[in-house]
Amino acid sequence: MSIEQDIRRIGERAKRAASAARKASTADKNNALARIAAAIKASAEALLRANAEDLDRARAAGLDAPSLDRLALTRDGIDSISEGLLQIQALQDPVGQISQLSARPNGLEIGKMRTPIGVVGIIYESRPNVTIDAAGLCIKSGNAAILRGGSECISTNRALFECIQKGLEDAGMEDGWIQLVQTTDREAVGALLGLDDLVDLIIPRGGKGLIERVSRETRIPILKHLDGNCHLFVHEDADLGMAQSLVLNGKTQRYAVCNALETVLLHRALPQAFLNQLMLALQAEGVEIRVCEDTRARLAAPDQVQLAEVSDWSTEYLAPILAIKTCDDLDDAIRHINQYGSNHTDVIVTAGLSAAQQFLREVDSSSVMVNASSRFADGFEYGLGAEIGISTDKLHARGPVGLEGLTSEKFVVMGTGQIRS
Amino acid sequence: MSIEQDIRRIGERAKRAASAARKASTADKNNALARIAAAIKASAEALLRANAEDLDRARAAGLDAPSLDRLALTRDGIDSISEGLLQIQALQDPVGQISQLSARPNGLEIGKMRTPIGVVGIIYESRPNVTIDAAGLCIKSGNAAILRGGSECISTNRALFECIQKGLEDAGMEDGWIQLVQTTDREAVGALLGLDDLVDLIIPRGGKGLIERVSRETRIPILKHLDGNCHLFVHEDADLGMAQSLVLNGKTQRYAVCNALETVLLHRALPQAFLNQLMLALQAEGVEIRVCEDTRARLAAPDQVQLAEVSDWSTEYLAPILAIKTCDDLDDAIRHINQYGSNHTDVIVTAGLSAAQQFLREVDSSSVMVNASSRFADGFEYGLGAEIGISTDKLHARGPVGLEGLTSEKFVVMGTGQIRS
Numbered sequence: 001m002s003i004e005q006d007i008r009r010i011g012e013r014a015k016r017a018a019s020a021a022r023k024a025s026t027a028d029k030n031n032a033l034a035r036i037a038a039a040i041k042a043s044a045e046a047l048l049r050a051n052a053e054d055l056d057r058a059r060a061a062g063l064d065a066p067s068l069d070r071l072a073l074t075r076d077g078i079d080s081i082s083e084g085l086l087q088i089q090a091l092q093d094p095v096g097q098i099s100q101l102s103a104r105p106n107g108l109e110i111g112k113m114r115t116p117i118g119v120v121g122i123i124y125e126s127r128p129n130v131t132i133d134a135a136g137l138c139i140k141s142g143n144a145a146i147l148r149g150g151s152e153c154i155s156t157n158r159a160l161f162e163c164i165q166k167g168l169e170d171a172g173m174e175d176g177w178i179q180l181v182q183t184t185d186r187e188a189v190g191a192l193l194g195l196d197d198l199v200d201l202i203i204p205r206g207g208k209g210l211i212e213r214v215s216r217e218t219r220i221p222i223l224k225h226l227d228g229n230c231h232l233f234v235h236e237d238a239d240l241g242m243a244q245s246l247v248l249n250g251k252t253q254r255y256a257v258c259n260a261l262e263t264v265l266l267h268r269a270l271p272q273a274f275l276n277q278l279m280l281a282l283q284a285e286g287v288e289i290r291v292c293e294d295t296r297a298r299l300a301a302p303d304q305v306q307l308a309e310v311s312d313w314s315t316e317y318l319a320p321i322l323a324i325k326t327c328d329d330l331d332d333a334i335r336h337i338n339q340y341g342s343n344h345t346d347v348i349v350t351a352g353l354s355a356a357q358q359f360l361r362e363v364d365s366s367s368v369m370v371n372a373s374s375r376f377a378d379g380f381e382y383g384l385g386a387e388i389g390i391s392t393d394k395l396h397a398r399g400p401v402g403l404e405g406l407t408s409e410k411f412v413v414m415g416t417g418q419i420r421s
Numbered sequence: 422m423s424i425e426q427d428i429r430r431i432g433e434r435a436k437r438a439a440s441a442a443r444k445a446s447t448a449d450k451n452n453a454l455a456r457i458a459a460a461i462k463a464s465a466e467a468l469l470r471a472n473a474e475d476l477d478r479a480r481a482a483g484l485d486a487p488s489l490d491r492l493a494l495t496r497d498g499i500d501s502i503s504e505g506l507l508q509i510q511a512l513q514d515p516v517g518q519i520s521q522l523s524a525r526p527n528g529l530e531i532g533k534m535r536t537p538i539g540v541v542g543i544i545y546e547s548r549p550n551v552t553i554d555a556a557g558l559c560i561k562s563g564n565a566a567i568l569r570g571g572s573e574c575i576s577t578n579r580a581l582f583e584c585i586q587k588g589l590e591d592a593g594m595e596d597g598w599i600q601l602v603q604t605t606d607r608e609a610v611g612a613l614l615g616l617d618d619l620v621d622l623i624i625p626r627g628g629k630g631l632i633e634r635v636s637r638e639t640r641i642p643i644l645k646h647l648d649g650n651c652h653l654f655v656h657e658d659a660d661l662g663m664a665q666s667l668v669l670n671g672k673t674q675r676y677a678v679c680n681a682l683e684t685v686l687l688h689r690a691l692p693q694a695f696l697n698q699l700m701l702a703l704q705a706e707g708v709e710i711r712v713c714e715d716t717r718a719r720l721a722a723p724d725q726v727q728l729a730e731v732s733d734w735s736t737e738y739l740a741p742i743l744a745i746k747t748c749d750d751l752d753d754a755i756r757h758i759n760q761y762g763s764n765h766t767d768v769i770v771t772a773g774l775s776a777a778q779q780f781l782r783e784v785d786s787s788s789v790m791v792n793a794s795s796r797f798a799d800g801f802e803y804g805l806g807a808e809i810g811i812s813t814d815k816l817h818a819r820g821p822v823g824l825e826g827l828t829s830e831k832f833v834v835m836g837t838g839q840i841r842s
């Protein structure tokens with residue numbers, strides 16, 4: 001059987017499983033999650049052995065330390081993956097929830113009911129926890145899932161998938177509900193992206209190369225984020241201590257994450273002393289600064305920073321580098337963010353209600369924050385439980401996507417025999 | 422300037438206008454709607470003259486009577502188009518609405534705020550009211566719009582667009598908010614579909630050919646419906662008088678509409694007398710019947726109906742033809758609908774709560790109804806005001822799409838300086 005036929009067969013099985021998944025009761029879904037969590041705990045040794053195989057292969061292939069780190073599974077990591085399923089179990093089941101129910105003049109009662117999307121394909125790189133997070137979220141939201149992990153993690157993913165199968169079997173559920181693409185051949189991704197008659201949604205999680213490939217090659221709707229070029233604007237009325245603390249946390253708490261700050265915008269009326277103190281604090285953390293000319297003109301030590309180029313405004317550094325720009329006012333800052341940002345997460349620091357309201361309303365990003373660290377843009381921090389990804393697209397779901405983003409709403413209409421005249 | 426350059430310039434202007442549209446207050450938007458409504462009323466003569474040009478051209482080109490009918494604008498039609506804008510004016514503005522606001526343990530307040538999508542491209546055929554409905558819905562929802570109507574309607578659309586421009590100008594608004602593609606060259610559609618860096622959503626409204634072309638040619642997200650293959654299932658416990666009335670209304674009230682019934686499913690336990698009476702009532706209305714073998718075996722006059730072929734189950738007749746199939750039970754009916762239906766609108770007639778609940782939950786269509794005519798699946802009947810289209814896609818918006826479907830929700834986060842540790 002060719003890879004294409006093999007993947008099509010997986011898609012057809014997922015489509016059938018989606019019918020059963022849509023009907024599953026909350027109790028059955030929760031039971032399946034608990035059984036999988038138990039199977040993972042019971043399989044710790046086998047999971048560590050499988051992960052060691054992946055790590056050996058990766059070391060032999062010369063993977064760098066951060067990549068090895070992302071790949072590695074520890075005993076604590078296994079506990080926390082298993083724990084994650086129990087957290088999903090504790091979340092409210094969105095399926096079947098009815099909202100906006102109201103009666104029309106003719107007596108029809110019309111509302112919206114949350115319903116699973118159907119078949120979700122998830123294409124991801126390294127991090128073995130994604131296999132379980134994605135499976136858990138799809139089970140709870142009543143969707144069938146086709147998982148395609150990175151080849152560097154295939155042994156671990158296969159071992160985790162055995163736990164999923166065992167858990168579903170123990171719970172008496174159809175095991176086609178969650179499927180793992182077993183081949184590491186890249187052709188399998190292309191075949192999956194071609195199943196537009198069977199797959200309802202593709203979620204790519206990984207580097208820019210992966211996400212661009214997926215966007216280019218499929219006609220299936222996708223939920224994705226390409227860049228996290230996050231901004232923080234310090235308004236003239238900001239609490240300056242708070243502003244400094246939020247800049248430092250947003251930039252330096254972790255560098256290689258999509259919700260780290262990449263550009264800070266400063267209101268022109270802020271005191272020069274604040275600017276210089278912020279600069280020193282960032283430099284003490286080893287952060288390289290790139291500034292606009294206006295900002296440099298106000299620095300005590302202008303020769304210690306680089307001038308930013310236009311390309312800096314749209315760069316996601318994912319590194320200890322920060323761009324700083326002086327803005328004339330709030331409008332100017334909002335314009336800059338909407339022009340150069342990536343619709344991910346942007347923050348204002350202000351004590352003023354009207355500035356906060358304007359910023360929240362006019363910044364066109366998936367998360368817009370007042371007086372909080374950009375690092376909070378995350379499904380777990382938002383109380384969604386796990387997240388299956390972060391969307392910077394504008395349709396369907398924006399920001400961290402949890403159970404609700406894996407469902408959509410259909411209209412339900414209840415009558416007593418009304419006909420249209 | 423080539424058509425491609427021309428359309429790109431329209432897209433760039435729309436992108437700029439979208440920033441202003443996002444910020445517009447409800448009062449300003451309502452004022453613009455009222456001014457356009459007034460301009461349309463004041464221009465009735467000019468609109469009728471322009472429409473006469475289209476009708477002359479269409480007659481000369483040999484368009485059939487239903488097409489001419491769709492194209493024609495009457496004085497009453499002009500009043501009702503203008504009235505439609507005032508109805509949109511009366512709807513609640515979705516932009517800026519915050520829902521699901523709650524506090525996290527660390528004191529962050531997190532909720533979701535409705536926000537415009539940005540730039541919406543609407544590609545449609547005949548019916549001149551779409552020009553105004555689409556403009557009105559986009560203005561109220563804070564989106565910039567690029568309208569591309571059918572070439573057969575170009576004179577009417579240009580005249581209507583002059584009213585839009587005049588209204589926006591009278592209200593002191595940016596007139597690039599709504600733009601009309603002035604050329605009738607088909608190349609313009611391709612150019613519009615290629616603007617994936619400028620346009621956020623494409624809504625095609627028209628025949629299957631148009632919708633298939635749009636799906637094939639663009640990478641911009643689209644909201645569409647291809648088919649309206651609507652079902653009505655008569656459960657064994659149904660009120661039989663109600664069932665017959667809903668079948669007749671769903672099939673015969675209008676034939677060429679997407680929410681008309683195309684297949685009726687009958688529970689096997691229904692009395693034979695009901696089946697025969699229904700058949701006579703349909704035949705009296707001139708409806709041709711195509712039945713499964715089981716159904717035919719129970720008919721008093723089996724030679725007066727055709728046997729259905731498998732292809733009948735997935736056909737949208739849009740004509741006085743109805744397929745009828747006998748089902749073993751509710752599960753069988755749901756399976757049939759999910760297999761052969763088009764995810765548009767499906768109805769159960771039942772007196773039982775549990776059958777109603779199961780049908781509502783398990784039928785995977787954009788509108789699922791109990792004891793009501795499928796003909797009610799319509800934005801106006803649902804109380805959404807006008808509709809910009811009906812979606813049978815599964816992401817973002819399902820069913821009739823009004824103001825809410827032209828917005829999405831971003832996360833808003835309000836803190837007091839919280840940082841992540």
